[in-house]
Amino acid sequence: MIRPSRLIPIAFASLAFGATAAAVNAQQPLKTLLVGVDHRTVTSLDGDWHYLVDQPPARALYDAHGKVRDNSYGMNTHPNISSSPHNDEYDFATAPTLKVPGDWNTQDPTLFRYEGVVWYQRDFDFQPRPNTHTFLHIGAANYRSYVWVNQKRICDHEGGFTPFDCEVTTALKPGSNFVVIAVDSTRDVDGIPSVGIDWFNYGGLTRDVSLVTVPTTFIDDYDVHLKHGSSFSEADGTLTGYVHVVGASAGTPVTLRIPEADIDTTVKTGTNGSAPFEVKSKSLTLWSPEQPKLYKVELASGQDRLTDDIGFRDIRVDGTRILLNGKPIFLQGANMHAEAPYRTGRAWSDEDAKNIFGFLKEMNANFVRLCHYPHDERMERMADRDGIMVWSEIPLWQHISFDKPEVYAKATYMLNEMIRRDRNKASVILWSVSNETPNNPTRTKFLTDLANEARRLDPTRPITSAIIGPHPKTTAAGIEMINDDPFASALDVIGQNEYIGWYEGKPEDADKVKWTFPDKPVLISEFGAEAKQGVHGGPDERWTEEQQVNVYQHQFVMINKIPQVRGLIPWVLMDFRSPVRNIPKLQDGFNRKGLISEDGKKKQAFDLFQKTYKDHSVGKAE
Ligand code: GCB
Secondary structure, three states, X not given: OOOOOOOOOOOOOOOOOOHHHOOOOOOOOOOOOOOOHHHOXXXXXXXXXXXXXXXXXXXXXXXXXXXXXXXXXXXXXXXXXXXXOOOOOOOOOOOOEEEEOOOOOOOOHHHOOOOOEEEEEXXXXXXXXXXXXXXXXXXXXXXXXXXXXXXXXXXXXXXXXXXXXXXXXXXXXOXXXXXXXXXXXXXXXXXOOOOOOOOXXXXXXXXXXXXXXXXXXXXXXXXXXXXXXXXXXXXXOEEEEEEEEEOOOOOOEEEEEEHHHOEEEEEEOOOOOEEEEEEEOOOOOOOOOOOOOOEEEEXXXXXXXXXXXXXXXXXXXXXXXXXXXXXEOOEEEEEEOOEOOOOOOEOOOHHHHHHHXXXXXXXXXXXXXXXXXXXXXXXXXXXXXXXXXXXXXXXXXXXXXXXOHHHHHHHHHHHHHHHHHHOOOXXXXXXXXXXXOOOOHHHHHHHHHHHHHHHHHOOOOOEEEEEOXXXXXXXXXXXXXXXXXXXXXXXXXXEEEOOEOOOEOXXXXXXXXXXXXXXXXXXXXXXXXXXXXXXXXXXXXXXXXXXXXXXXXXXXXXXXXXXXXXXXXXXXXXXXXXXXXXXXXXXXXXXXXXXXXXXXXXXXXXXXXXXXXXXXXXXXXX
């Protein structure tokens, strides 16, 4: 019998200390956020950082009312331990070090399960140059960050998976400088995600940290894409978008050059610093999985210049079809967490991206859902180069405080950060605003507004979300599943998660299910079963590789009967750490629904997908 769909119950009360520390970005317009930092010359601050643990209730960071203390470790006072008259009982200089980027959990065994505050510190040499701005760029820090440079409080940030830039120009001095960052990974009921998650809450400075120096007027944001008119053919090699220049007076020239496409044009900024452009190329090779063509795009304004690698393509929905460059496509994909293959821990490196995309290519995939939060930018870069299409999502997962305006403000902020960073990536074809949320009017209003906000920020890409439900109805003819979630009407593409054969019913129940969906493209955005690599048995024996295959085979029967399915996204490419997966010997702290184990060993289900995708035997593009 198929049970109604489930949401993982929240197992904890709020773990957050100090509610006033929350919502540091809430209701603010997007601050300076530099696009294309990985294509600029920067001063890397990656490497060894000293660290001190500020065990809950984190009294070095928060005062008794939960307010951030400004006169604490951020001062990095180098107390004279033998004679200090005050109580600065900390010392970064002699403290151990952690590698940045990297989570703290897999670097220090005593911090493996630690969720709380860790203080990071490092010295660096710097020579400020006149007429420049310098930003401290942090690729991601999970979950809240508080930054001091040379004892000056510089900025705060909330959100564990998006980049932020803090201006440090006036805080820097010639020669020796230091930066202190307190990172708090404590979960919070009003956070995004909230407290109940099915992935490991890796804390720390998990992505690259650098100093970026730009001239007084500088390009912070740009958008260069194929014109997205009412039809694909309307574009006809026309590129459009904008280049935004900070500090530019109206009429400041901006040059856009794409030598390979014979484009060399100069446009001018308006009063808001943005220079819109529309330019026709003589000939353009469009980006596609078969030919992931990227162009060198050179942008310049005044003293500032940068070059990015950008592909051009059109993605749109037409009835129940998804069209890439005017042609119907079927997405053969997999879900993937930002979990490092082989070494485990939060993924961030070139090596991690290479391993993950290696698996996808071997599987004959053309698509990946990077769940449930924006991954390291290296992933989208590699997707651009390898021709793998991407679903990118903010960490709005299951239980969220949908009734709170400040949480909505936080969600729009994160959405903005995600879209800002990756809007120039041709591989990203879908923005997702959520995963598996309870169907009620408060949530539907929140998410509908958020989907519309995503559309406003980027009208060129379809908006999606992974929906869980509906409730099955058993009839004489079989089992009926009717997706009548009102939120679906706010989406261009419906993501449907379902676990028939694992959480719900038996694998063969899938054969009897008749799905009804609104008239839109549907991606089966999650389906699957757990199997421990190397455990074998009959097709009905749970935890075996054979049962995982059996579940998928029955799913294929079901999916082939749903006319508007336009993609398969099995859950999940690789086993990943999760604190809620605690069956000894089988799970040992890992969600085992991977097609591959965390140490890179393929399960039989991987071979099944490899063949299915090669033969294109499940699903149709139209
Ligand atoms: C889901 C969630 C995903 C979980 C998965 C599971 O529906 O979207 O985050 O990890 O189920 O394995 O239960």
